[in-house]
Amino acid sequence: MRRAVMMLSAGLIFLSADAAYSQTSRPHNVILFVPDGLRGKIVSPETAPAMAEVRDKGVNFKNSHSMFPTFTTANASAMATGHYLGDTGDFSNTIYTGYPVTAAGGTVTPFLEVDTVIADVDEHFGGDYLNEETILKMARLKGYSTAALGKVGPTLIFDHTDKIGTDGNHSIVFDDATGGKNGVPLSDEIKAALTKAGLPLATPPRGENGKVGDAKTPGTLVPNTEQQAYFVDVATKAVLPLFKARNKRFLMVFWSRDPDGSQHNHGDSLNTVTPGINGPTSLAGIKNADNNLAALRKALDELGLAADTNILIASDHGFSTISKESKTSPSAKVSYDDTPKDFLPMGFLALDLAKALDLPLFDPNDSNARVADGAHPKAGNGLLGQDPAKPDVVVATNGGSDLIYLPKGDKKLADKTIKALLEQDYVSGLFVDDKLGRFRGTVEMSQIGLKGKATTPTPSIVVNFRSWAQGCGEPSNCSVEIADTVLRQGQGMHGSFGRGDTLNFMAAIGPDFKTGYVDALPVNNADVGITIAQLMDLRAPGVGGLQGRVMSEALPNGIVPKSADGTITSKPAASGLQTVVKFQRVLSQRYFDVAGFPGRTVGLDAESGKQKTAGK
Structure with missing residues (x-):
């Protein structure tokens, strides 16, 4: 029944969007x-x-949501397909594949932000590990011009099954x-455009921005300026002019590594949580991304493409x-060579569970x-x-949340694992595969x-790991979280179910969007993919039913x-801990604000566990 309601709801939304969209004769860019x-x-x-201008003059999606777990490739999969993670299978940046991934050094827990790893995983899982069509592929097959530029990993995800050849229409x-041996090959057409624009054929490295530091050495103090300036130049001086010359509709994805990279690696706050990600390096990373957007909009104006192009801004988390x-x-409580005394080491969850x-x-x-x-x-x-x-247990480490796999499906081991997790003060919320049954303190x-x-x-x-607010007046801007990562206390991370990580930024402007409109309804990154598909008249039969809405x-x-x-409130564990999920609903669609143990997660106060159970 719920599936039928979801399909009906999606149908109503599509019909309403079709009615709104019918005023134009052909899709816009x-x-x-x-x-x-x-x-x-x-x-x-x-x-x-630049982003504030888009938000204030176009549509302000003030009630936006990242998909949980709030990681990059997971949310890229949602944007690219319009499906929730239960359909895409991209559950976090690092997952358990069940086979040794050659491109990742033979590990069964590969990090997905690598093009060759994505290709390896694709090959193993029937040619498409996401199991859903991407919007860039749909647009390409429809004859539109398509391109994706930016951070390695999520950029490729938008058309990861495109097999570059000498003939046919391919995504740029x-x-x-x-430009390297593992890069996606460039066509002769785009090479000629780069040469004409005086641009190199290879992406420059991140340089100082890529320096992460260690427990004694601060990380970077500069944003990712040079590398992203190259992507902007490629977009504005080569790709967009080429698309204009083709005189076809286009879909372009520009994935800015900043502010993420600068917030992760910043050296403003070594081993202390203040100023944390609110220091000068992180703010410079935000401004760098903003400058990139401004340059793209300027190029659209100069090329005469602005009036015909929608711009949708959506951060992944x-x-x-x-x-x-x-x-x-x-x-x-153990001493490690690379970890300050009494601090959690990288891999603490695997270490604590093994014990x-x-x-x-x-x-x-x-x-x-x-x-x-x-x-x-x-790692x-x-x-x-x-x-x-x-293995009996596999731990895939990610950051503000980790994944645990029980390959043998042992329910007794699941019970022991859950009880062990409930004893740790760094845990705030547990979510368990329905196949294993129901456990007190957890949500399915x-x-x-x-x-x-x-x-x-x-x-x-x-x-999900514990989070709290510290250092500023807006909790979602100064969230602090326990993170299972090589990065240090005071640097930046994401992945948790706290509102600091689930509240992403989203705005839109263009011929198919309202102007000066503040959208109070909840939206998420799966909605981004579905809405773009609708705007460009793209249709694909979804394998799974966990789709976003237009x-x-x-x-x-x-x-x-x-x-x-x-x-949603779980039954209490013996300790009294309960996993609570706060969500909003539009028709049958759920938008998850925050989840965890009340009092241990940003946005979930200690009183939340006293609410009535709903949705179970």
């Missing part, structure tokens, strides 16, 4: 601009004037790897400052070698069990859009549906 890691409430005329792809402190973690479950720990990023006493896994990931080739993954038609292995348990209320003459609030 679309540019999707993604300022990676931009917080929803950090934009102002002072911090980001520029990312960090362009918000951001938080990292904390590495815990009073309960056994791993924080709690009394299982050997092996490192999937070190040829499955046993992790020695006083050491931690190289944080862990294989627990007697045989690393047949199907309730938050993580159970669908994914072809990649589904996590058994998703662990943001009809933002379109001229589009209907404005009603919304409602909802809460």
Whole structure:
């Protein structure tokens, strides 16, 4: 019944959007601009004037949402396909694939922000690991001009199954790897355009911006200016003029690494949570992305394309400052060469679970070698069990949340694992695969859009880490979170279910959007993909049913549906801990604001657990 209601609801939204869209004779162009890691409430005329102008003169999606887990490739998959993660199977930046990924050094827990890794995973999962059509592919096959430029990983995801050849219509792809042996090949046409514009055929490195530092050495103090200036030059001096000359409609994705990269690696706050991601380097990263958008809009004006082009801005997630402190973690009480005393080491979740479950720990990023006493896994990931080739537990480390897989589907082991997690002060909310049954203190993954038609292995348990606000008056701008990462306390991370990470920035302007409109309805990154598909008259049969909705209320003459609030509350664990999920609903569509243990997550106060259970 719920599936039928969802399909009916989606149909109504599409019909209303069609009615609003019918005033134009042919689709307009679309540019999707993604300022990676931009917080929803950090934009102002002072911090980001170009983005503030789009928001204030066009549509302000003030109630926007990242998909949880709030990571880059996960949200890229939602934008690219219009589907929730339960359908795309891109559950986080690092996942468990169930097979050794050659392109990732043979690990079963690959990091997906690498083009060759995406190609490897694609090949293993039937040629398309997302199992859903992407908007760039749909546009390309329809005969439109298509391009994706920017950060390696999410950029390719938008047309990752395109096999570049000498003939036919292909997407133009520029990312960090362009010009190298692992980069997507450039066609003779785009090479000629680059040469004419006096641009090199290879992307410059990040330079100082890529320096992460360590526990004793601060990270970068500069934004990713040079590399992103190259992408802007490619877009404005080569790609857009080429598209204009073709005289065809186009869809372009510009994925700005900033402010994400600068917020991750900044050196403004070594081992202290203030100023954290609100220091000068992070603000410079925001301004760098804003300058990129301004340059794109200027080029559209100069090329005479502005009046015919929609610009949709959507960041993939918000951001938080990292904390590495815990009073309960056994791993924080061990001395490590690269970790300050009493701080959580990288891979603390795998280390703590290995101790709690009394299982050997092996490192999937070190040829499955046993992790020695006083050491931690190289990339944080862990294989627990007697045989690393047949692990009982797999931990995929990501940041503000981690994924746990139980390859053998052992329900008793799931129960022991959950009880161990509930004892740690850094945990705030647990989500469990429905197949394993119901456990006190946890919520089923199907309730938050993580159970669908994914072809990649589904996590058994998703662990959300604790977050709190510190250092400013707006909680979502000064969120601090426990993070399982190589990065240091005081640097930046995301991935949690706190509102600091789920509140992304979204705005739009152009011929198919209202002007000066503040959208109070909830929207998310899956809606971005579906709306772009609608604007460009793209249709693809979805494999899974977890789709976003067309943001009809933002379109001229589009209907404005009603919304409602909802809460899901688990039964309390023996300790009294309850996972609470706060969401909003438009028709059958759920938009997840925040989740975790009340009092341990930004946006979820201690009183939330006393509300009535809903939606279960």
